[in-house]
Amino acid sequence: MEKAFCGLNATARDFARTGQLVLDKGSANGQQIIPEKWVTRLATPAAHRIDNWGYSAQWWHPSGGNGKNFSAIGIYGQYVYVAPDARTVIVKMSNYGSQQDEQETFDGLHSITQHHD
Template identity: 60%
Template sequence: MISLMVGQSIAAGHLHEDDLLVDLLPELKKGGAYDKITVRHLLDMSSGIDVSEDYSGILMTGTPRMYLTTDLPNFVKDNRALRFTPGSKGEYRSVDTQLLGQILHRVEGKSVAALLQERIWQPMGAEDDATWNLDREGGTEKSFCCLNATARDFAKIGQLALDNGRAGDRQIVPQAWIDRLSTPAVTMSNGWSYSAQWWHPSGAKGDFSAVGVYGQYIYVNPAERTVIVKLSYHGTEQDEQETIDAMRDLSHNLRH
């Protein structure tokens, strides 16, 4: 969802992929390589920011700590160390998505939830209300997670991507942005490709997916004109390739 809204802001001229993070959120200026992070780096998970994706729950650091904080703006300010030079490789980091959400809020002057409602949820004809978790009452959206909605409305998001950003007779998300997110940009250590917050699993032939850490999927297969949503509560990253393979088989068999 963050990706789609970033694409809308870019099309409106409010944001550019080459914009520096610290120009958009000046309070994060640190000096050195951190100040070279761009919106493109955040979109493609190549920022290098050292907020780990360790979900073991033993030390409660990294992303689990970000989930628990009651002050997300201060959390990202306190976690500006780098693991690698921005843009040198891809490595999944939820903090990148959180920063994109805060950028959207800053450049658009509205909360992420309000932007979603106005620019996507209502225009695409969502059937049910959705909620987005905050760090505290009246606080900041957890842009990296925690959008709660029905399977049918998540499927409408997939259909929006399948239909090149259109819902009925309305162009909600620019087709150029759908082209951007559906074209692999970087390869992650697990062998999957990634682009503008969407995954391109191993063996992809134009299919792509939004994937949640515990087994949530919006799978889009343009060749088969199929969208599949799966909501579940698995172990961390459990059976992801097997699930994608099953969805590919389902897509083919539904069409043939």
């Protein structure tokens, strides 16, 4: 359900499906749902970094990690984290108020993707 002033209200499963769609370059069930060019845009940070992070079309590219992982971030700590090399999507639903360390969260999510089989 869209909210006219700030964001998107969805279940963790819905956010995971969105992440999977991005991971699969816009394709689902053999059908191209969103243009692959758009996913490439999300996955490619703009030339100018923001506070040492890459950014593109509402998706963040943290410093550190392997440089390929990226995430949509909610205002209070919700994440849709996409790790293409690990073929992994992680959804983190939380609310830690205005005191958050997003780099620390990214480091933890990246660590999880490094221990996959």
